[in-house]
Amino acid sequence: MQCPYCQSSLKEAELECPSCGIDGEKLTRIMGPMPVIFGGVSQSGSKLSAREVKKLTKVIQKFQRLFPQSRLHLLVRSFPQEMEFKVILFWVFNQAGLSSQGSKGGQNRDVVLMIDPSRSKAGLIVGYGLEPLLSQESLDGVVSSGQGALGNGEFAVAFEAMVKVLTERMREASQGLPEAVGLLAKAAADAGEDY
Numbered sequence: 001m002q003c004p005y006c007q008s009s010l011k012e013a014e015l016e017c018p019s020c021g022i023d024g025e026k027l028t029r030i031m032g033p034m035p036v037i038f039g040g041v042s043q044s045g046s047k048l049s050a051r052e053v054k055k056l057t058k059v060i061q062k063f064q065r066l067f068p069q070s071r072l073h074l075l076v077r078s079f080p081q082e083m084e085f086k087v088i089l090f091w092v093f094n095q096a097g098l099s100s101q102g103s104k105g106g107q108n109r110d111v112v113l114m115i116d117p118s119r120s121k122a123g124l125i126v127g128y129g130l131e132p133l134l135s136q137e138s139l140d141g142v143v144s145s146g147q148g149a150l151g152n153g154e155f156a157v158a159f160e161a162m163v164k165v166l167t168e169r170m171r172e173a174s175q176g177l178p179e180a181v182g183l184l185a186k187a188a189a190d191a192g193e194d195y
Contacts, residue, residue: 003017003019003020003022004084004086004087004089004090005017005020005022005027005087006019006020006022008020027087027090027091027095028091028095030083031079031080031083031088031091034091034092034095034096035077037075037077037092037096037097037098039071039073039098040057040060040073040074041053041056041057041060041074042073042074042075042076042077043075043076043077044076044077044078045076045078045117047076047115047117047155048076048155048156049156052155052156055156055160056074056156056159056160059159059160059163060072060073060074060163063163063166063167066167066170066171067109067170067174069109069129070109070110070111070130070170071098071099071109071110071111072110072111072113072163073098073110073111073112073113074113074114074159074163075092075112075113075114075115076114076115076117076155077114077115077116078116078117078118078119079116079118081118081119085116085119085121085123086123088114088116089112089114089123089124089125090125092112092114093110093112093125093127098110098112099127107127107128107129108127108128108129108130109126109127109129109130110126110127111124111125111126111127111130111166112124112125112126113142113159113162113163113166115150115155115158115159117153117155120150120151121150122143122146122147122150122158122162123143124139124142124143124162124166126139130173133170133173133174134169134170134173138169138173139169141165141169142162142165142166142169143162145161145162145164145165146158146159146161146162148161149161
């Protein structure tokens with residue numbers, strides 16, 4: 001992986017970047033206190049209607065039935081423009097407390113999809129447990145699938161498009177994995193099910 005701050009190569013076990021020294025605590029000092037962010041669907045303001053939140057909650061539940069060792073979080077929140085979006089995404093993923101205590105290091109298979117409406121930008125970050133399975137090109141494809149809807153301000157539609165492509169990429173990645181890893185669980189049984 002790469003440091004989101006200086007782009008130097010990082011290893012999973014490193015607590016801070018050996019090049020720039022950044023870590024979660026230093027980012028928090030730079031960014032200020034972490035806003036309250038809940039798992040599942042979380043937003044600041046009312047960019048998503050109650051109906052859209054309900055629908056996206058079902059999308060998350062379906063994803064988590066297919067991939068029971070992964071947790072999916074969808075966030076709509078504006079952040080200060082001074083900080084690069086990928087740095088903010090890294091900070092939120094690592095400091096917001098979205099992952100369970102058991103989901104550390106290579107066991108973390110969580111996914112955060114975030115939209116910043118003030119930038120009209122979406123981003124995706126996955127835990128260390130998924131990084132070896134999903135290439136950067138694959139993740140970029142997930143994000144780009146929601147760009148059209150995002151440009152139109154249709155955040156729920158953008159999330160649905162991204163989750164659909166993410167599900168396809170996760171299915172592809174899990175094809176060669178044993179069921180013991182937990183990513184293959186129901187993928188075969190639900191392979192024909194449409195979003």
